[in-house]
Amino acid sequence: MIVSPKVIGYLGPRGTFSEQAAILYQEHGSGEKIAELQPFKSIVELILAADAGGVHEAVVPLENSLEGPVALTLDMLAHEVDLKMAAEIIVPVRHYLLARKGTSYEKIKMVISHPQALGQCRAFLQEHLPTAGLATASSTAEAARIVAAGDGNSVAVGNATAATVYDLEVLAADIQDNRDNATRFCVLAQEDSAPTGDDKTSFVFSPNANRAGVLYEQLWEFASRGIDLTRIESRPAKRILGEYLFFLDVAGHKTEPDVAAALAAVASNSSFFRLLGSYARWREE
DSSP, X not given: OOOSSOEEEEESSTTSHHHHHHHHHHHHTSSOTTOEEEEESOHHHHHHHHHHTSSSEEEEEEEETTTEEOHHHHHHHHHTOOOEEEEEEEEEOOOEEEEOTTOOGGGOOEEEEOHHHHHHTHHHHHXXXXXXXXXXXXXXXXXXXXXXXXXXXXXXXXXXXXXXHTTOEEEESOOOSOTTOEEEEEXXXXXXXXXXXXXXXXXXXXXXXXXXXXXXXXXXXXHXXXXXXXXXXXXXXXXXXXXXXXXXXXXXXXXXXXXXXXXXXXXXXXXXXXEEEEEEOOOOO
């Protein structure tokens, strides 16, 4: 039985971009500003909790503009759980240089963060901290925790939420090399969302024939009806070599006649088809 009051799970620990996404969703999308936010240790644990009813909703990473799709999330949605995408949240990836209060650049001997975050801030670190060593952590939040408990000679690359959670000082803001980097999260629940007039629909399928032009024919069902495709990804079908699943996002809600007709046409000509849900397009207020 699902717990009460409402609980929204996210990929922990506290201070991660996933928590930031959950907070944004709580403020702008969930309608439950008093919902409890609960961290989980892994994507697998989080998604399985939502599927079993341990949390009402789960905020999970779906794709990053630089790194691409989160394969584990896609694979679990296709093969392991029967959850729906009920919302999306897009979080700009903004990195900050975080230190214990009173730390100066001259004292810094080590920069700690997740390997991706260190790589995304390479130019800044080379220019401003060329002699500092680099050390990796399991997450940007874990790096912030290590620095908070340290001797003041190390700094972390993390987000603004981590600075607040671990009571750290921001030495520099927006230190990432690419200012357009962003991560898209989805909210998984037992049901998807009602139409708003500005929606997306996500689904996954595998064509029922392996011949030239079959994917084109499936996509034509949307193009011929003037429906925009906003994302397409492929993943191995996990059955035989060379067989793939295709994950698509299209503009519009599943209840709109043209969208419903296109989905039905694709489903009828697929060996595997799963509707992942319809939800409002993210608009940060």
